[in-house]
Amino acid sequence: MSALDGSIVIISLPAIFRGIGLDPLASENIGYLLWMIMGYRLVQAVAVTTLGRLGDMFGRVRIYNAGFAVFTVASILLSFDPFHASAAATWLIAWRVLQALGGSMLTGNSAAILTDAFPADRRGFALGLNQVAALAGQLTGLVLGGLLAAWDWRAVFWVNVPVGVFFTLWAYLKLRDSGERHPGRIDWWGNGTFAIGLSAVLVAITIGLQPHGGHTMGWTAPTTIALLVTGVVLLVSFVLIEKRVAEPMIELGLFKIRAFSAGNGAALCASLAQGGLQFILIIWLQGIWLPLHGYDYADTPLWAGIFMLPLTLGFFVSGPLTGAMSDRFGARGFSTVGMVLFGSSFVGLLFLPITFSYWAFALLIALNGVGTGMFAAPNTSSIMSSVPARYRGVASGMRATFQNSGTALSIGVFFSLMVVGLSANLPEAMSSGLQQQGVSAGVANDVANLPPVSSLFSAMLGVNPIDHLLAGTGTLDGLTAAQRDHLTGHSFFPDLLSGPFHDGLVVVFAASIALSICAAVASALRGRPPQKPVASSRD
Structure with missing residues (x-):
């Protein structure tokens, strides 16, 4: 539920902004768009370590159960937005922050609760299922968001309410705290x-x-x-x-434990390599590949989610399997090989033509999912099994902080690299292309010099970029029917975007390959698992 809400809103953004009557691509409104995407991830990156520490002090199940209630209340408030335009967007962003806090209570303590509940020889399998649930929620949200938003944008938040109410009651009635509790001062x-x-x-x-x-x-x-x-x-x-x-708040002595420090270092590198990948692949599909294959821009968000499903399937297959096998054979081999496969998928994507064959793309993102699954569960099990029982809550939170911070940093870095690449070539190509179709030089230059981030986000939101950029100029009315059809058709913008976008992809995938290598090296350096967790310097 927590991971699903990080992605379901991304696909639903066009319907949400239409519902509240706000143009998210207007220069003065791009901030609302970015905060709808990034605000949730920011809170999850910041809050999980503190909430994990509170779990150690006051009970992990108690904090976890409260997370269900907070998340559910926030979902209800999100669906009853009483405002319009910018005020409505501010309402949504504010309650998304509360929703993210509830999600952080869940993710900051879930791995610790499972580590407490399962013996060492079954822990990898249990944590593997936990990791699968997280990624499944993240990627299922891409499809579910498209389906629900087509009905009503508020349904994107309604879907959490029955699930949240049921599991709030279930958790309070059934979930028991089997871990150590060490009260202390905040x-x-x-x-x-x-x-x-x-x-x-x-x-x-x-x-x-x-x-x-x-x-x-x-x-x-x-x-x-x-x-x-x-x-x-x-x-x-x-x-x-x-x-x-x-x-x-954080026991720095935990970083003296090699499995803990190496595992978190590997997780940070892996999340840096992959965090922004979801957005880049979505833009690639929605802005270029799907329109060139005849899909209307309005339909591309849903189809992008569907075409990304091989990534989920790869993770589904490898996550629980390697988690269970790591219980017997250790985490180092599986997690290291997983990062090698993960990096290999970026090598394949690097050499993939911009108008690729889908089956080649599907196999590469499936390989990416397999590599992620091989890494995630064994790595999490290795981290959580290496720390003393009293610190499992804060260790779970720190692991999530490294992962969530890496994702947020990755989005910023990847988008920046992509915008820099587009800024170098896209304005000139767009200005020239528009003038060739009868658009005046003044309008063409004005449109071409708008921030490239608007073009990227319009593609991600399922909006026809050229139609949107020229809508307020009155230019389309003065063109012939053939010129209008060509400019707003399925090929003009994707053809313009393809060259500059591919230049950006080369830089992004090269960075991901380098980070994957770092993650594999860090994973290999974790050493053999100790017979029992290493004691902290304060124990």
């Missing part, structure tokens, strides 16, 4: 510097993706720079505080 300074510092960095990334002062992105904006500097200073302060307080 590390307010540590929690504050960590939350504000990481939030500042992730907010800066979100702002950096928005146009600023005539630039295609806002990385040079004073606000962005100030937030990045503040965030780094606070995170450094956090480390210094944690070394000195009696009851720290």
